[in-house]
Amino acid sequence: MRKILAIDIGGTFIKHAVMKGTRSFKISAQNKIPTPKESHEEFLKALADIFNAQEEVEGIAVSMPGLIDTFKGVCISSGALEFSSGHFIAEELQAMCGVPVTVENDANCAALAEIKSGSLVGIKDAFVLVFGTGIGGALVRNGELYRGAHFCAGEVSFMPKNIYGSAVEENFCGYEFGALGLQRSCAEILNMPPEEVTGEMIFDLIEENDDDMLDALYKFAHGVAMIIFNLQIIYDPQKFAIGGGISARQSFIDAVQDKIDEICADAPEYLPHPEVVACKHRNEANLFGALYRYLKK
Numbered sequence: 001m002r003k004i005l006a007i008d009i010g011g012t013f014i015k016h017a018v019m020k021g022t023r024s025f026k027i028s029a030q031n032k033i034p035t036p037k038e039s040h041e042e043f044l045k046a047l048a049d050i051f052n053a054q055e056e057v058e059g060i061a062v063s064m065p066g067l068i069d070t071f072k073g074v075c076i077s078s079g080a081l082e083f084s085s086g087h088f089i090a091e092e093l094q095a096m097c098g099v100p101v102t103v104e105n106d107a108n109c110a111a112l113a114e115i116k117s118g119s120l121v122g123i124k125d126a127f128v129l130v131f132g133t134g135i136g137g138a139l140v141r142n143g144e145l146y147r148g149a150h151f152c153a154g155e156v157s158f159m160p161k162n163i164y165g166s167a168v169e170e171n172f173c174g175y176e177f178g179a180l181g182l183q184r185s186c187a188e189i190l191n192m193p194p195e196e197v198t199g200e201m202i203f204d205l206i207e208e209n210d211d212d213m214l215d216a217l218y219k220f221a222h223g224v225a226m227i228i229f230n231l232q233i234i235y236d237p238q239k240f241a242i243g244g245g246i247s248a249r250q251s252f253i254d255a256v257q258d259k260i261d262e263i264c265a266d267a268p269e270y271l272p273h274p275e276v277v278a279c280k281h282r283n284e285a286n287l288f289g290a291l292y293r294y295l296k297k
Helices: 040-052 079-084 089-097 106-117 173-177 179-190 199-207 211-235 250-266 282-295
Strands: 002-009 013-021 025-034 059-064 067-069 074-077 101-105 126-131 135-141 144-146 239-243 276-278
Touching: 002 025, 002 040, 002 106, 002 282, 013 040, 013 282, 025 282, 040 059, 040 079, 040 089, 059 089, 059 106, 059 282, 067 101, 074 079, 074 089, 089 101, 101 106, 101 282, 106 126, 106 135, 106 144, 106 239, 106 282, 126 211, 135 173, 173 179, 173 211, 179 199, 179 211, 199 211, 199 250, 211 239, 211 250, 239 250, 250 276
Parallel strands: 002 059, 059 101, 126 239, 239 276
Antiparallel strands: 002 013, 013 025, 067 074, 126 135, 135 144
């Protein structure tokens, strides 16, 4: 039986799990630590410490945000982890741990998981949206990942929301329509600091039919639905799969679908109607996708 350490790096936490199996794999252990944000050296040491705490792991499969050259194992650029930009993550971690290492973009990992064993099995053309700090995106063409000429395909976070504005953070879709965007808008309504407002708090209030939170959710969902509608016209995929922690809330999926229905009701009837599903692997999609990337090395 093979044992592979899968690491999913996020802006807030680093999740990790030992994946055990031969032809199919299951998570045998899972945990998380806060993501180090001071330096690349501190960050890399945290990954090595996770590895050193395991027993008889044959390799490391890393999922992380940003533009990732998965074939060279290079982090071209990585937003909140900008200190790692330009580093050969796979090579450096392999030198520290002595086992093979693969690195892949987190949204691409989610897509790999859904293509292989999730909601996109048998689907040729699809688009995956992962809602976290921003919006991760992955494009699936003919059943395979399409990474683009500069490993930038699917980076929805950097699409400007206002075509008359500038290409600055506040005008990027990821700033307003990532999960943190919903957190900020709900914090303003609740008159609380954003860091004290959690997703659990927001959706608990939504499930209690709090009018203000429902309004915030549907305003947020309208923006997400418009992004999906635009992507449908540009790429015309068969399905959209939504991942990230927020995808575990059916109320979010339902709100997005409701807003897509509204948009399509006003659009010419001959235009395609986007089909939206939740990622089957939910919060574990990046871990499984990182594993599948490792197995392809």
